[in-house]
Amino acid sequence: MAALAQAEKRTVEEAGRLARYRFLAALCRQERAHFVLTGHQADDQVETILHHLLRGTGPAGLAAMSPVAPLPEAPGWPAWLLRPLLTSSAAAIRTYCAAHGLQPRQDSSNAETHYRRNQIRLELIPQLERLNPQLRERLLTLARLTRADEQYLIAHTDVAWQRTLQTEGPGWLRLARAAWLAEPTALRRRLLRRATVALLTGGEEIGFRTIEQPCQVAAPSRSGAQARLPGGITLENEPGALLLYRPGLRPTESVPQAAAAAELPIPGRILLADGWSLSAEIVPNPGLNQIRRSVDPMTAFV
Numbered sequence: 001m002a003a004l005a006q007a008e009k010r011t012v013e014e015a016g017r018l019a020r021y022r023f024l025a026a027l028c029r030q031e032r033a034h035f036v037l038t039g040h041q042a043d044d045q046v047e048t049i050l051h052h053l054l055r056g057t058g059p060a061g062l063a064a065m066s067p068v069a070p071l072p073e074a075p076g077w078p079a080w081l082l083r084p085l086l087t088s089s090a091a092a093i094r095t096y097c098a099a100h101g102l103q104p105r106q107d108s109s110n111a112e113t114h115y116r117r118n119q120i121r122l123e124l125i126p127q128l129e130r131l132n133p134q135l136r137e138r139l140l141t142l143a144r145l146t147r148a149d150e151q152y153l154i155a156h157t158d159v160a161w162q163r164t165l166q167t168e169g170p171g172w173l174r175l176a177r178a179a180w181l182a183e184p185t186a187l188r189r190r191l192l193r194r195a196t197v198a199l200l201t202g203g204e205e206i207g208f209r210t211i212e213q214p215c216q217v218a219a220p221s222r223s224g225a226q227a228r229l230p231g232g233i234t235l236e237n238e239p240g241a242l243l244l245y246r247p248g249l250r251p252t253e254s255v256p257q258a259a260a261a262a263e264l265p266i267p268g269r270i271l272l273a274d275g276w277s278l279s280a281e282i283v284p285n286p287g288l289n290q291i292r293r294s295v296d297p298m299t300a301f302v
Contacts, residue, residue: 013115018073025074033079036071040083043090046136047120049143054116063147089136157190164191166241166297171249173198175242177218178295188215192235195244200231218242240297256298 005015024036045064052061067086071079085093097104113119129135160183166174173195180188189211196206206229214227214235227235232247245251256276264270269279283301291301 013117021072021074025071025077025079028071028074028079029077035080035082037082037084039085040065041085041088041090041093042136042140043121045086045143046125046139047117049139050120050124051117054120059146059150059153062142063150064143066147087140153186153190157187157194160187160191161194163295168198169251171199172243172245172251174238174251175244176295176297177220177237177240177242178297180218180242181220182295188218192218192242195242196229196231196233199233199244199246201246206230238297 001012001016001019004010004019005012008015008018010018028034028036048064049062052064065083065086067083069081071081094104096102109115110118111122113122125135132138164175164179164183166176168174175191175195180191183191192211192214193206196211210230214229216222217225217227217235218237222237223239225237229235229244233244234247234250236243236245243251256272256278262270264278264280266280267282269277271277286301294301
């Protein structure tokens with residue numbers, strides 16, 4: 001784990017989590033299995049919520065672990081992660097084990113307080129419970145409520161993604177800027193996060209600051225500006241579009257170019273380089289709403 005953490009610039013805890021999921025994903029493919037059940041329980045959920053709060057988080061972090069989720073590190077194979085004990089407390093599970101003569105295994109590292117999660121379990125939670133004995137119940141309620149809100153926002157993000165994604169290729173994608181700007185701020189952030197995640201290959205963390213600066217760069221007044229995202233991904237504010245690409249994978253497809261000055265008849269059409277053409281037509285009384293609804297980056301109302 002130490003070597004993996006150093007190689008991928010992660011903490012030992014993060015490296016261990018990643019290694020476990022990679023192992024489980026490989027085993028699923030090997031055994032042609034589609035489900036992995038884990039022993040995560042309610043006390044783990046409480047620790048996860050507090051861990052996310054301490055490092056800074058949004059609604060997804062407050063929702064914490066889901067009872068059902070796609071298995072991480074398993075691209076190309078339909079595998080699901082199930083947590084059937086997520087609503088059972090550690091005390092209830094220990095009682096069950098004692099009643100049935102079961103001997104749970106104890107990880108010796110759980111007692112080492114130099115790990116953040118162990119500090120939360122052994123030191124922070126007991127202190128907070130002195131202030132509010134119902135702390136665990138309150139945090140679990142928060143997670144349930146936030147998870148419902150998060151599922152609602154995810155559904156709206158899926159719909160907005162269909163409206164916003166313009167084109168994509170190996171290691172790059174392009175969002176229609178007008179369609180992106182038409183979304184509320186909450187969905188704009190989520191769409192940029194989704195675009196970034198779609199291009200990432202190493203599971204990098206994406207925090208609020210990571211997304212907020214590209215949101216500013218994507219404003220119409222910043223045409224031509226660039227922003228950096230995790231994994232070396234670049235966001236370019238193109239005319240009418242937001243282009244995101246991994247290092248060395250910027251698309252080189254042809255774009256409209258005029259080889260020399262030319263007069264455009266109105267109405268009429270002229271030929272450009274590489275098979276492109278530019279045409280003009282008169283649109284009688286288009287109306288402001290028609291102009292605002294136009295999301296085609298190749299169309300301009302003049």
